[in-house]
Amino acid sequence: MAEFAGFNMPIQYSSIVSEHTATRQSAGLFDISHMGRLRFEGPRAHLLLDHLLTRRVSDMQPGMIRYSLMCNEEGGTLDDVLIANLETPSNRHYFLLVVNAGNRAKILKWIAPHVADFPDVEFRDTTESTAMIALQGPKSAAIAERLFTPKVTQLKNYHGLVTEQMKKPCIVSRTGYTGEDGFEFIVRAEDAARVWENLMLAGREHGIEAVGLGARDTLRLEAGMPLYGHELSAAIDPYTAGLGFAVSLGDRSFLGSDALGAFKAAPRSTKRIGLSLTGRRAAREGASLVDSDQRTVGSVTSGTFSPTLQRPIAMAYVAHELATTGTNIEVDIRGTRTEAQIVPLPFYKRANS
Amino acid sequence: MQPEQLKYNPSHEWVGVTESGGEKIAVIGITDFALEQLTDLVYMALPKVGTKVTAGTEFGEVESVKAVSPLYSPVDGEVVEVHDGLADQLEQLAADPFGDGWMIKVKLADDAKLDGLLDYAAYKQQCANS
Structure with a gap:
């Protein structure tokens, strides 16, 4: 409990x-x-x-x-x-x-x-x-x-x-x-x-x-759904989180609509992505993403070993220019570098949906 | 090994000391209670032969779907044997945590003591209270 x-x-x-x-x-x-x-x-x-x-x-x-x-x-x-x-x-x-x-x-x-x-x-x-x-x-x-x-x-x-x-x-x-x-x-x-x-x-x-x-x-x-406090916070706008579909601008003004219009026109420098990791260790919240030049380019917001896919998966925010499907990236899991790849969200989609 | 004859870390590692060629060898694993709490193990990391371990410090980790859990050595000494293949058969660990699920064997340092470890009754009491 x-x-x-x-x-x-x-x-x-x-x-x-x-x-x-x-x-x-x-x-x-x-x-x-x-x-x-x-x-x-x-x-x-x-x-x-x-x-x-x-x-x-x-x-x-x-x-x-x-x-x-x-x-x-x-x-x-x-x-x-x-x-x-x-x-x-x-x-x-x-x-x-x-x-x-x-x-x-x-x-x-x-x-x-x-x-x-x-x-x-x-x-x-x-x-x-x-x-x-x-x-x-x-x-x-x-x-x-x-x-x-x-x-x-x-x-x-x-x-x-x-x-x-x-x-x-x-x-x-x-x-x-x-x-x-x-x-x-x-x-x-x-x-x-x-x-x-x-x-x-x-x-x-x-x-x-x-x-x-x-x-x-x-x-x-697995379903690629954000969890507030992990993928979402007051420091993250909906577009960065990949939730632009949940914002309708133009049909009225509402709390935050002016700022959201600006974010839509000029997106921030990071983006929410999915990661598929090699091995069996999960990258947990806070694990750093490292590019081929050893620069920290993002961090994990949620991660686990996926019971359905039988491999570790994670969601993370990463620099925009790297946020494309297929990009290889390393994750620092408590001091050990693990290879990972950016994959589309969701990780799991049910049949006939 | 018989759980009643082992000593325990409060952090759920067990240790049993055997004599081999005049040397004291400590066999170390984790308890059935710890495995029940962790459930669904997916990964385990153990040290290499020759690694020095110190009581109360990390010698490896186990990870379940739920969380990562460090493994703390109950004793001072040097790793002389590692359970090969256990990491690939984590179900073996859950099936027989006090037998086939042993993790490492440590040659005890000369002045090693088993002070501060719990006996079976005290460990059981701790689990019952948690």
């Missing part, structure tokens, strides 16, 4: 590799209640969110979900988030913003003055009154089918709905952080244990495993 953003969470239930493999081949269940859940309701809520987020919200249809970013006025990344436009069965509309656990306090503080500018928007932090569970892996739909209305398994990627599980309210989205098909469920805190048990039971015949933080990290790394 480990303390993480104020939550006591398991690093692993059985073993990282076993949990990782179950998720890739069948299904894994994750308690992600630590993620922040912020709710915005009211006829002008979309305008507030248009101002806070790097992608437009006002053109989102009910049921749509978008990956987006929050930036400061300097264009530095404050968080990467999911924003959902939801409609209840009784036709109430609201937006749900899912933020990183470790950023929740910072984001609450950051948005407070902007929320105050919209007194007609009802804002609530529902993180502690609700729980969040992710079901991920190729058997996710087969498992969800047994517990939910068919509308759930008919959801397209990055879509969500407000429904019920055993007559209790449940928000379901077809989203995740593993590179696999899957769903994320938000339920009332008092219903969480029962929903978790139901999912574990429904998944038993498929060999579902409970998955801890360790495998959550190796799965997202």
Whole structure:
């Protein structure tokens, strides 16, 4: 167990590799209640969110979900988030913003003055009154089918709905952080244990495993997904991080839009890349990248031994001129030089996706 | 080796001392508890024969998917044998940590002591408390 953003969470239930493999081949269940859940309701809520987020919200249809970013006025990344436009069965509309656990306090503080500018928007932090569970892996739909209305398994990627599980309210989205098909469920805190048990039971015949933080990290790394505090920080703008797709300039002005326009026109000198290493030692966060002239040209932000690919992989920031696929580079792993090659992200992509 | 007869570093290395040709040879490995905590080993580095080791300092490392873990020598002396091929058969280490999973043999320095090491009961107690 480990303390993480104020939550006591398991690093692993059985073993990282076993949990990782179950998720890739069948299904894994994750308690992600630590993620922040912020709710915005009211006829002008979309305008507030248009101002806070790097992608437009006002053109989102009910049921749509978008990956987006929050930036400061300097264009530095404050968080990467999911924003959902939801409609209840009784036709109430609201937006749900899912933020990183470790950023929740910072984001609450950051948005407070902007929320105050919209007194007609009802804002609530529902993180502690609700729980969040992710079901991920190729058997996710087969498992969800047994517990939910068919509308759930008919959801397209990055879509969500407000429904019920055993007559209790449940928000379901077809989203995740593993590179696999899957769903994320938000339920009332008092219903969480029962929903978790139901999912574990429904998944038993498929060999579902409970998955801890360790495998959550190796799965997202293989999928090339950034993790705030590693690939992302206030010192990194979205373009440097390779997340330009999550910024829509030109359709409105928003927090950071001027600075982001400048970064888009004149990119910074480093870029996020993927590395494939030789041998079996993983390059961990902070390992230096060294070019053929022995100059330090970058550093690793996340790295592990990939259970799926059976070789070490890493994400790193490297000087722009070297950031091309196929470039050979050395990584200093605790004093030993290891050969590596720049490879495209993601490292792993599921079949038929 | 019988775990009950070994001595232990708080950092989970075990050592068993044998006599060979009048010299004291320490056999060193890591415990089942350490392996359970690490899980999923992917890499191991051991020193070469002839390397001098000192109690409390690093003689190698093991790495799992989860983390890198240095190996600390429980004794002072010189490496006289290294378990060839163990690094390529890490499953052997997990299967029999106190036997086939031995890592290095160290000729103890003349004045070497096993002070400061835990006996089996004390080590078990430490694991239970962690």
